[in-house]
Amino acid sequence: MKIAFVGKGGSGKTTLSSLFIRHLAANEAHVVAVDADINQHLGAALGLDEAEAAALPAMGAHLPLIKDYLRGTNPRIASSDTMIKTTPPGEGSRLLRVREDNPIFDACARTVRLDDGDIRLMATGPFTESDLGVACYHSKVGAVELCLNHLVDGPDEYVVVDMTAGSDSFASGMFTRFDMTFLVAEPTRKGVSVYRQYKEYARDFGVALKVVGNKVQGPDDLGFLRSEVGDDLLTGFGHSEWVRSMEKGRSSRFELLEADNRMALQALQDAAEDSYELRDWDRYTRQMVHFHLKNAESWGNEKTGADLAAQVDPSFVLDERHAGAASPA
Ligand SMILES: Nc1ncnc2c1ncn2[C@@H]1O[C@H](COP(=O)(O)OP(=O)(O)O)[C@@H](O)[C@H]1O
Numbered sequence: 001m002k003i004a005f006v007g008k009g010g011s012g013k014t015t016l017s018s019l020f021i022r023h024l025a026a027n028e029a030h031v032v033a034v035d036a037d038i039n040q041h042l043g044a045a046l047g048l049d050e051a052e053a054a055a056l057p058a059m060g061a062h063l064p065l066i067k068d069y070l071r072g073t074n075p076r077i078a079s080s081d082t083m084i085k086t087t088p089p090g091e092g093s094r095l096l097r098v099r100e101d102n103p104i105f106d107a108c109a110r111t112v113r114l115d116d117g118d119i120r121l122m123a124t125g126p127f128t129e130s131d132l133g134v135a136c137y138h139s140k141v142g143a144v145e146l147c148l149n150h151l152v153d154g155p156d157e158y159v160v161v162d163m164t165a166g167s168d169s170f171a172s173g174m175f176t177r178f179d180m181t182f183l184v185a186e187p188t189r190k191g192v193s194v195y196r197q198y199k200e201y202a203r204d205f206g207v208a209l210k211v212v213g214n215k216v217q218g219p220d221d222l223g224f225l226r227s228e229v230g231d232d233l234l235t236g237f238g239h240s241e242w243v244r245s246m247e248k249g250r251s252s253r254f255e256l257l258e259a260d261n262r263m264a265l266q267a268l269q270d271a272a273e274d275s276y277e278l279r280d281w282d283r284y285t286r287q288m289v290h291f292h293l294k295n296a297e298s299w300g301n302e303k304t305g306a307d308l309a310a311q312v313d314p315s316f317v318l319d320e321r322h323a324g325a326a327s328p329a
């Protein structure tokens with residue numbers, strides 16, 4: 001399952017991503033967490049100290065290795081220099097699986113020990129608002145998109161991406177790579193405005209989008225969100241003393257998180273599972289091709305000097321059958 005947390009800066013994306021990851025670990029799911037937020041705080045929210053968080057490798061710095069590995073022996077990709085963030089897998093490409101060991105995880109992932117089990121954490125490395133703008137080929141989140149497009153995941157395997165919703169993720173197709181997108185919104189007009197923009201992009205691509213209210217203080221807050229986003233409202237989180245204590249450096253066991261907030265996390269997991277069951281692998285593959293052709297035409301062909309449309313393998317579909325080759329870890 002591929003899950004994204006998006007929303008306005010400060011809305012609580014990182015906080016809710018980290019709580020959801022802890023919840024999944026407590027339910028014995030296998031998790032790869034990806035920090036693709038402008039402010040790289042997911043490591044800290046998962047309990048890493050400053051030195052550990054700073055020592056996380058940056059995926060952006062390992063792009064050549066990532067491309068080289070994923071390209072495998074795909075004859076349609078002449079060299080990894082012609083691989084752009086939207087280059088789709090085809091016959092001969094290497095695929096990724098949540099539970100395996102591979103050179104990309106070796107280079108880019110670190111194991112984080114939580115109360116209830118270990119998860120893998122990867123991080124894009126720092127980027128700025130301007131990285132998300134026009135210069136597609138500078139994209140720091142491109143490494144994440146490549147990995148998502150080459151990743152075959154099963155029902156108890158989760159990739160959770162803490163993500164900034166910049167124009168880049170709409171231009172490249174990143175926003176269509178998830179079974180479920182949780183839009184974190186405080187019960188304010190600003191919080192809801194990000195939802196409207198996202199919804200607009202999401203509509204044409206069948207993106208499953210649910211609003212998760214955060215810092216919800218009572219029925220009036222929840223009512224406000226309901227009136228603004230209707231049935232897209234999934235649930236609401238209250239202010240969490242557990243989170244606040246952790247930020248004071250007094251972390252306590254995850255099982256002590258407030259009961260209401262734990263229930264909200266379970267609602268997120270249920271929604272994600274329901275959505276994964278509806279995954280249409282054909283459509284998933286078609287969409288990556290759609291965005292690849294669009295990017296090829298608008299900047300990729302020119303940038304690489306190659307005809308990137310020729311990278312598309314028309315008979316390839318990313319699907320569960322590819323998971324069969326996974327080496328259990
Ligand atoms: N439900 C909550 N309870 C208590 N503090 C929260 C909650 N949600 C967010 N916060 C706090 O608000 C601040 C911003 O949250 P953060 O998750 O970093 O937002 P974002 O990743 O969207 O920028 C952080 O200090 C965080 O601890």
Ligand SMILES: [Mg+2]
Binds near residue numbers: 010013039
């Ligand atoms: Mg954040």
